[in-house]
Amino acid sequence: MYYTIGEFAKKVNISPHTLRFYAKEGLLPFVERSESGIRMFKDEDFEWLMIIECLKKTGMPIKDIKTFIDWIMEGDSTIDKRLDMFKKQKEAVEKQIAQLQETLELLKYKCWYYETAKNAGTCAVHNTIKLEDIPEDIRLVKERLKKIHSLY
Amino acid sequence: MYYTIGEFAKKVNISPHTLRFYAKEGLLPFVERSESGIRMFKDEDFEWLMIIECLKKTGMPIKDIKTFIDWIMEGDSTIDKRLDMFKKQKEAVEKQIAQLQETLELLKYKCWYYETAKNAGTCAVHNTIKLEDIPEDIRLVKERLKKIHSLY
DNA sequence: ATAAACCTGAGAGTTAGCTCTAAGTCAAGA
DNA sequence: TCTTGACTTAGAGCTAACTCTCAGGTTTAT
Numbered sequence: 001m002y003y004t005i006g007e008f009a010k011k012v013n014i015s016p017h018t019l020r021f022y023a024k025e026g027l028l029p030f031v032e033r034s035e036s037g038i039r040m041f042k043d044e045d046f047e048w049l050m051i052i053e054c055l056k057k058t059g060m061p062i063k064d065i066k067t068f069i070d071w072i073m074e075g076d077s078t079i080d081k082r083l084d085m086f087k088k089q090k091e092a093v094e095k096q097i098a099q100l101q102e103t104l105e106l107l108k109y110k111c112w113y114y115e116t117a118k119n120a121g122t123c124a125v126h127n128t129i130k131l132e133d134i135p136e137d138i139r140l141v142k143e144r145l146k147k148i149h150s151l152y
Numbered sequence: 153m154y155y156t157i158g159e160f161a162k163k164v165n166i167s168p169h170t171l172r173f174y175a176k177e178g179l180l181p182f183v184e185r186s187e188s189g190i191r192m193f194k195d196e197d198f199e200w201l202m203i204i205e206c207l208k209k210t211g212m213p214i215k216d217i218k219t220f221i222d223w224i225m226e227g228d229s230t231i232d233k234r235l236d237m238f239k240k241q242k243e244a245v246e247k248q249i250a251q252l253q254e255t256l257e258l259l260k261y262k263c264w265y266y267e268t269a270k271n272a273g274t275c276a277v278h279n280t281i282k283l284e285d286i287p288e289d290i291r292l293v294k295e296r297l298k299k300i301h302s303l304y
Numbered sequence: 305a306t307a308a309a310c311c312t313g314a315g316a317g318t319t320a321g322c323t324c325t326a327a328g329t330c331a332a333g334a
Numbered sequence: 335t336c337t338t339g340a341c342t343t344a345g346a347g348c349t350a351a352c353t354c355t356c357a358g359g360t361t362t363a364t
Contacts, residue, residue: 004340004341005340005341005342006340006341015322015323016340016341017322017323017324018321018322018323020342020343021321021322021323024343024344025321034330036329036330036331036341036342037329037330037341037342037343038329038330038331038340038341038342039341039342046301047301050258050297050300050301051262054255054258054259057251057252057255058255058259061320061321062320062321063320076269076273076274076275076276079266079269079270079273079274079275080270082266083263083266083267083269083270086259086262086263086266087263089259090256090259090260090263093252093255093256093259094256096252097249097252097253097256099209100209100245100248100249100252101249103206103209103210103245104242104245104246104249106206107206107210107238107241107242107245108242110203110238111235111238111239111242114231114234114235114238115235117228117231117235118231118232118235121228121231122228122231123228123231124228145202148202149198149199149202156310156311157310157311157312158309158310158311167352167353168310168311169352169353169354170351170352170353172312172313173351173352173353176313176314177351186360188311188312188359188360188361189311189312189313189359189360190310190311190312190360190361191311191312213350213351214350214351215350
């Protein structure tokens, strides 16, 4: 069962333009061609695209993804490199999640800040608010922010 | 206490070039100027930069950040808009975290895959591996991936 | 007073990752 | 056979977010 680039594009939900761009960048060395030069995608190519998508989601640049694809094409001699790469990428994503969770805390604080301001009709309410009227979790974020500020 | 752009750049760890770029994009309407036109940053401007940084980390484009800064400059009449914006941004970040956690699962699977291949000396080991030799958590990811694949 | 270091805005250049156009080739249905 | 739509490559264009260069003005320390 073979697919043209247009059919495969629908399957993986990536435009044919983008698939050709990936091919040009060397991300799809596994794709077969017909005699007349037309790309023939297979079902198993779907798995390759899943790996590519996964690495893209980690923020890895296309050049580095190409390096990794080339390692796979090279065979078992590159297993160590591939393992190292995934370990590093795993750590990178763990850091990204931690970073986003910090950002989320600040956003939660800001939501509370504007909920309170909305109820009072003015942001000025935050000049007179008492510490004990601030919810526990919000107060912690507020104090963390102050600390960062005073570091500089 | 006023800072020149160079001094402030060090404080917030952003290059003077980038700060001028932000100013040009309208992100720093609160920065005062000396008679001769030189920017005079204040301690409290640090907080503005913290908000800008926070929104940038959520992936918000500079134009949208400018809209938000303009709302703050407009005063209390824009509190509702600002609250809505933060609520949406909070949801967006929660989705990003969920997405990264899925990606992390796949990376963990790949780490296990290559650890196993490394021990065996070949990726071919995965053609003959028994289900019961796959750790519980890894097996779950593997099955989830299969399901996604068969959807198409 | 003068050199060094820093400031200014305008605008050019860079990078990544698409996204599209053009000119031509190929394949399937009426 | 002919039309229509999808395929091909090369290469141009686009957007975001910087990043840097330039020519000129300002500040500060000797």
